[in-house]
Amino acid sequence: xxxxxxxxxxxxxxxxxxxxxxxxxxxxxxxxxxxxxxxxxxxxxxxxxxxxxxxxxxxxxxxxxxxxxxxxxxxxxxxxxxxxxxxxxxxxxxxxxxxxxxxxxxxxxxxxxxxxxxxxxxxxxxxxxxxxxxxxxxxxxxxxxxxxxxxxxxxxxxxxxxxxxxxxxxxxxxxxxxxxxxxxxxxxxxxxxxxxxxxxxxxxxxxxxxxxxxxxxxxxxxxxxxxxxxxxxxxxxxxxxxxxxxxxxxxxxxxxxxxx
Amino acid sequence: xxxxxxxxxxxxxxxxxxxxxxxxxxxxxxxxxxxxxxxxxxxxxxxxxxxxxxxxxxxxxxxxxxxxxxxxxxxxxxxxxxxxxxxxxxxxxxxxxxxxxxxxxxxxxxxxxxxxxxxxxxxxxxxxxxxxxxxxxxxxxxxxxxxxxxxxxxxxxxxxxxxxxxxxxxxxxxxxxxxxxxxxxxxxxxxxxxxxxxxxxxxxxxxxxxxxxxxxxxxxxxxxxxxxxxxxxxxxxxxxxxxxxxxxxxxxxxxxxxxxxxxxxxxxxxxxxxxxxxxxxxxxxxxxxxxxxxxxxxxxxxxxxxxxxxxxxxxxxxxxxxxxxxxxxxxxxxxxxxxxxxxxxxx
Ligand SMILES: Cc1cc2nc3c(=O)[nH]c(=O)nc-3n(C[C@H](O)[C@H](O)[C@H](O)COP(=O)(O)OP(=O)(O)OC[C@H]3O[C@@H](n4cnc5c(N)ncnc54)[C@H](O)[C@@H]3O)c2cc1C
Ligand SMILES: Nc1ncnc2c1ncn2[C@@H]1O[C@H](COP(=O)(O)O)[C@@H](O)[C@H]1O
Numbered sequence: 313x314x315x316x317x318x319x320x321x322x323x324x325x326x327x328x329x330x331x332x333x334x335x336x337x338x339x340x341x342x343x344x345x346x347x348x349x350x351x352x353x354x355x356x357x358x359x360x361x362x363x364x365x366x367x368x369x370x371x372x373x374x375x376x377x378x379x380x381x382x383x384x385x386x387x388x389x390x391x392x393x394x395x396x397x398x399x400x401x402x403x404x405x406x407x408x409x410x411x412x413x414x415x416x417x418x419x420x421x422x423x424x425x426x427x428x429x430x431x432x433x434x435x436x437x438x439x440x441x442x443x444x445x446x447x448x449x450x451x452x453x454x455x456x457x458x459x460x461x462x463x464x465x466x467x468x469x470x471x472x473x474x475x476x477x478x479x480x481x482x483x484x485x486x487x488x489x490x491x492x493x494x495x496x497x498x499x500x501x502x503x504x505x506x507x508x509x510x511x512x513x514x515x516x517x518x519x520x521x522x523x524x525x526x527x528x529x530x531x532x533x534x535x536x537x538x539x540x541x542x543x544x545x546x547x548x549x550x551x552x553x554x555x556x557x558x559x560x561x562x563x564x565x566x567x568x569x570x571x572x
Numbered sequence: 573x574x575x576x577x578x579x580x581x582x583x584x585x586x587x588x589x590x591x592x593x594x595x596x597x598x599x600x601x602x603x604x605x606x607x608x609x610x611x612x613x614x615x616x617x618x619x620x621x622x623x624x625x626x627x628x629x630x631x632x633x634x635x636x637x638x639x640x641x642x643x644x645x646x647x648x649x650x651x652x653x654x655x656x657x658x659x660x661x662x663x664x665x666x667x668x669x670x671x672x673x674x675x676x677x678x679x680x681x682x683x684x685x686x687x688x689x690x691x692x693x694x695x696x697x698x699x700x701x702x703x704x705x706x707x708x709x710x711x712x713x714x715x716x717x718x719x720x721x722x723x724x725x726x727x728x729x730x731x732x733x734x735x736x737x738x739x740x741x742x743x744x745x746x747x748x749x750x751x752x753x754x755x756x757x758x759x760x761x762x763x764x765x766x767x768x769x770x771x772x773x774x775x776x777x778x779x780x781x782x783x784x785x786x787x788x789x790x791x792x793x794x795x796x797x798x799x800x801x802x803x804x805x806x807x808x809x810x811x812x813x814x815x816x817x818x819x820x821x822x823x824x825x826x827x828x829x830x831x832x833x834x835x836x837x838x839x840x841x842x843x844x845x846x847x848x849x850x851x852x853x854x855x856x857x858x859x860x861x862x863x864x865x866x867x868x869x870x871x872x873x874x875x876x877x878x879x880x881x882x883x884x885x886x887x888x889x890x891x892x893x894x895x896x897x898x899x900x901x902x903x904x905x906x907x908x909x910x911x912x913x914x915x916x917x918x919x
Binding site for chain 1: 583650652653675677680681684685687688689691692693694695696697721725726727728729730731732733734735736737738739745775778779780781782783784785786787788789792793794795797798822823824830833834836839840841843846847848854855862863864865872875876878879887889890891892893894895896897898902903905906907909910911914
């Protein structure tokens with residue numbers, strides 16, 4: 313089985329996100345980089361699926377579109393279960409619009425499949441941590457003619473495809489997809505492993521294939537004017553106490569709000 | 573027709589809260605464009621027999637002049653391909669000026685399927701939409717026409733992004749809880765019902781809901797009037813017992829931060845935040861949670877917030893309307909005791 317996982321390099325933001333003066337990007341002067349929690353779980357899920365199988369012809373292929381520095385995220389994936397790695401080189405790719413991103417990833421997938429065979433499963437995050445466009449995976453899957461369901465929190469491989477569970481308010485829905493197919497996964501599907509010593513070694517040795525397929529990809533119809541922080545909700549905090557003796561004041565408040 | 577169309581995402585006949593917010597946002601967009609608001613509902617004969625009248629009445633309350641009902645046996649339950657294909661056929665036949673959906677799992681997914689099928693741009697999680705000044709100079713593609721100016725959320729709401737959108741047909745989702753659902757001031761409008769029958773092939777069946785499992789009855793995290801959440805400060809899985817008790821006393825639900833799910837103390841289904849659930853209770857009681865921006869964006873829709881924390885400088889405390897600066901392990905049981913005491917001796 314071959315599984316492809318698409319991950320995106322994003323700034324590891326802290327408790328407050330700053331924007332550069334020109335409003336064009338997150339100020340990363342003092343930040344590291346990471347991937348969305350959804351995508352970390354996607355890598356983990358792919359690794360778990362493949363590890364359950366007999367034989368050694370199985371692979372977890374990890375792809376990212378972005379600047380050269382995105383190899384950092386591929387190397388991290390190598391330390392937690394990824395086997396093959398592809399960087400779709402795109403300067404400024406961290407802030408590409410979702411249509412353009414999807415077109416470039418689609419042609420990269422075609423190239424990878426022409427060389428290494430079809431992917432039985434392509435995993436995306438439910439949404440990227442920064443852009444949160446909720447669409448790149450769906451566009452790629454549609455262009456490749458494969459079914460996709462988003463919001464997945466459970467995957468069971470079987471003979472012909474995959475059973476997938478999507479969480480709802482009250483429980484979950486079950487989907488049955490035949491391979492080849494794609495799924496968008498959510499955090500909570502598993503608890504991603506930490507890199508082991510062996511994993512760290514593997515990550516240093518990882519071979520990264522660089523794909524150059526972004527040259528004639530046109531920008532989509534959505535284009536950034538500027539990023540800014542939402543207005544802070546001005547609040548004066550009413551302190552109800554500094555010990556358990558605050559309980560009556562809290563219950564008075566609950567009563568006032570009509571929730572008691 | 574040239575109306576603004578809203579996809580009503582529903583679960584077996586019950587519209588999502590987001591769908592009503594999307595109707596509200598689209599109504600003001602339609603009024604800016606000086607055109608009609610219409611709704612699109614997808615289902616099968618049985619679904620419309622059982623819920624059609626209620627669904628149409630809800631749309632009329634929110635100002636839909638026409639409710640387009642797409643009927644097909646493959647639309648008996650939800651499926652992204654079935655919904656996306658049916659929506660694409662509606663667009664083809666009816667020619668709306670914009671299509672709007674809720675930023676819910678289903679709304680966002682179905683409209684992304686439409687975007688993929690039509691190769692049109694889709695702006696997700698909008699909080700403010702200014703269309704090109706009038707229908708006359710509505711966008712006419714990258715080659716000409718005015719762009720729409722839109723503000724959307726990024727990073728789950730931690731940042732806003734102003735974008736321009738140039739498209740022959742703007743597709744938008746409305747960020748959940750960014751607008752209050754409000755029926756028309758003057759009462760329901762007389763809504764016409766127009767049926768259409770999308771031509772769906774067997775290929776859409778692969779992504780239909782096959783089965784469903786119900787785990788929780790009653791109030792859920794996203795609809796509970798009270799949410800009592802715990803963070804790293806709770807210290808252990810067992811430490812949640814008093815929070816459970818408080819939530820039970822108030823008919824609410826227990827939530828948590830990502831630090832808690834990462835430690836395996838609670839299921840991810842309880843996580844509030846950017847990669848968890850967005851909540852909007854009457855009151856959010858945050859115990860031992862620092863209030864990182866990714867947590868805050870899930871909780872900021874709450875009408876009131878009470879932070880219980882030992883650190884008076886914690887983000888959650890400075891952003892909350894109410895705070896108790898003390899050990900949650902002492903405060904939470906004391907609140908439970910006080911509630912029981914008052915209930916035993918009603919005044
Ligand atoms: C892309 C991305 C997405 C994320 N999504 C989410 C998300 O959906 N939800 C989420 O929650 N986080 C999310 N995070 C993580 C987030 O940044 C924080 O790490 C997390 O919210 C911290 O959890 P916490 O407040 O419980 O822990 P901490 O930050 O460690 O805070 C613990 C708090 O408990 C207080 N405390 C300790 N002991 C006591 C006591 N006895 N009594 C009272 N108070 C006490 C401390 O003063 C402190 O304020 C995300 C991060 C990223 C990068
Ligand atoms: N630059 C990128 N490189 C690789 N994968 C990406 C990229 N952008 C988006 N994706 C994938 O598409 C998913 C959805 O992204 P989005 O539509 O931006 O919310 C992400 O979770 C990733 O799996």
